[in-house]
Structure formats: C-alpha cells, structure tokens
Amino acid sequence: MAPLIVNEIISPDTNLLIAFLIGIGFGFVLEGSGFSSSRKLAGMFYGYDTTVLKVFFTAAITAMVGMLFFSLFGWIDLDFVYINPTYITSAIVGGVVMGVGFIMGGFCPGTAFCAISIGKLDALAFIGGLTLGIVFFTEGYPLFEEMYKANYLGTPTMNELLDIPRGVFALGLILMAFAMFWVGEWAEKKFPREEY
Structure with missing residues (x-):
C-alpha cells in the first residue's frame, strides 16, 4: 500500500485499516477455498488435490496484471513497491526448511493461522513449532548471519534477471500458469x- 501513501492519496492510518480489511478478506478466501485443511494442503505434494497451485497461481497473476495496468495508467508507481532483498543461499535453505515443514505439518504460516481461527488443534501445534523456530533463529542469528547474508543479489525482479520487458514476462507467466x-x-x- 506504500505507493498510495507516498503519493498522499491515503493517510497512514487509512493504510492500516485497509491492510486489516484485506487481511480479513484474505483469511475468508483461504477458509472458503479449504486451505484450513492440512489434508488439502498436503494433497498438493501428493498430486491428489492441486487447489493450492490453482489459487495461488491465480492470485499471483491477478496481482501482477493489476499492478502492470495500474502502472500503465499512472495510478501506481512501481518504483515505490518494496522488494525483499535477494540472498540466494538463505532463500534456498529457508525454502527447504519451509517445504519440509509444509509437508510434515500440512500448513504454511498463513494457512496455519487460518486453521487455528476455526479451532483446529493441529494448526496450534504447527504454530507452536513455527514460534520455536523463530526464537531459535533469532537467538542463534550470530551463528547463521554469514550464511544468511551469502550471495546477495540486491533487489532484482525476474524480468530484469531475464532481461525482458515486464509485459513479456507477464505473458510468459500466464502461459506457464495455464500449463500448470x-x-x-x-x-x-x-x-x-476419496473425499476427506
């Protein structure tokens, strides 16, 4: 939401309210899509339920195309959109850790909070593990800092890394989504x- 604040279209307080409402809407959509079920989420890895793939790919494409059109019409300045810095080593290690946790627990952090909001105790155990992992990493950060900061690439976007225009990358991603x-x-x- 930051580009809208920078351009003084909305106030910081309004920004927080909008973020809160978007969060509630996001949780509602997750629950409505069945993402509070660890079986549905684990089904992605076993091939029997690809709802996760379809929903998240659709969300990514919708956001990407929306941002491109907003930029085209001058409604948003993409230069003000925050991009997380890219550290290749920690991204790979973190991806493996999260992937293993996702398969073992059947949740990612967002879906775990969605599930706990409707009273699922397995999500509570998952969030407990997530919290312990955060504490372990935070307290042990001096041990991990060198690995965490290895192979820094800055904040490139995929189209910059591939050296192609944003629109061409967007088209390629849409075609990839249809293939997926x-x-x-x-x-x-x-x-x-069988249905679960």
Missing part, C-alpha cells in the same frame, strides 16, 4: 483420492 493448471488437472486424475 493442465498438469494439476492431469495429476488429480492420475492420483485420485
């Missing part, structure tokens, strides 16, 4: 599972 949707449908037929 097709693969997802194929996987669900190949590895069927």
